Amino acid sequence: MQTKNKTSVIANEKIDNKKLANAEKIILNLQQELKKYIKKGHGPFLAAIYDSKGNLVAKTANSVVNKTCSHNHAEMNAIKLAEKKLGTYDLSKYNLSIYVTAEPCMMCLGGIMWSGIKSVYYGVPSERVTKITGFDEGFKPNWFNEFKKRGITVYGQIEQSAGETVLKDYVANKHTIYKPTR
């Protein structure tokens, strides 16, 4: 059910150019801002949750290394913060969107599904994240359609090249590739 437009963006609905233009702006800003977070010791991923009126609800970076917790991915941190702020475990009534600099991993897809977030917009696809960094993003069979079935909209590969540059810099600067030994 994926559709493509000229910028190679993929989605699980017919691409809405207004939503896409908004997402491009937000994700490009996140990619830029992420560099500052990396300098402070964060992992190379940043997530922001917005409500349907465009108000920022939560913005958090990956903090696996600096907070020593394997599930402190950017998306999980943002969901935790949004739920704490809004005082609920069920975000569905707020019609929220999450914007992420890279495709959510298998854990974060679960976290998003359980949170009640309605839309997902991401930058670099997992296969590129894995190739560039060596992180193991997991296995996610048919997740675009599985999310569609659950009423969750997904747009991906937004401002991908800007995102890839940040990841390549992370590796070039020898920051930690955190993962279990196998």
Ligand SMILES: [Zn+2]
């Ligand atoms: Zn994740």
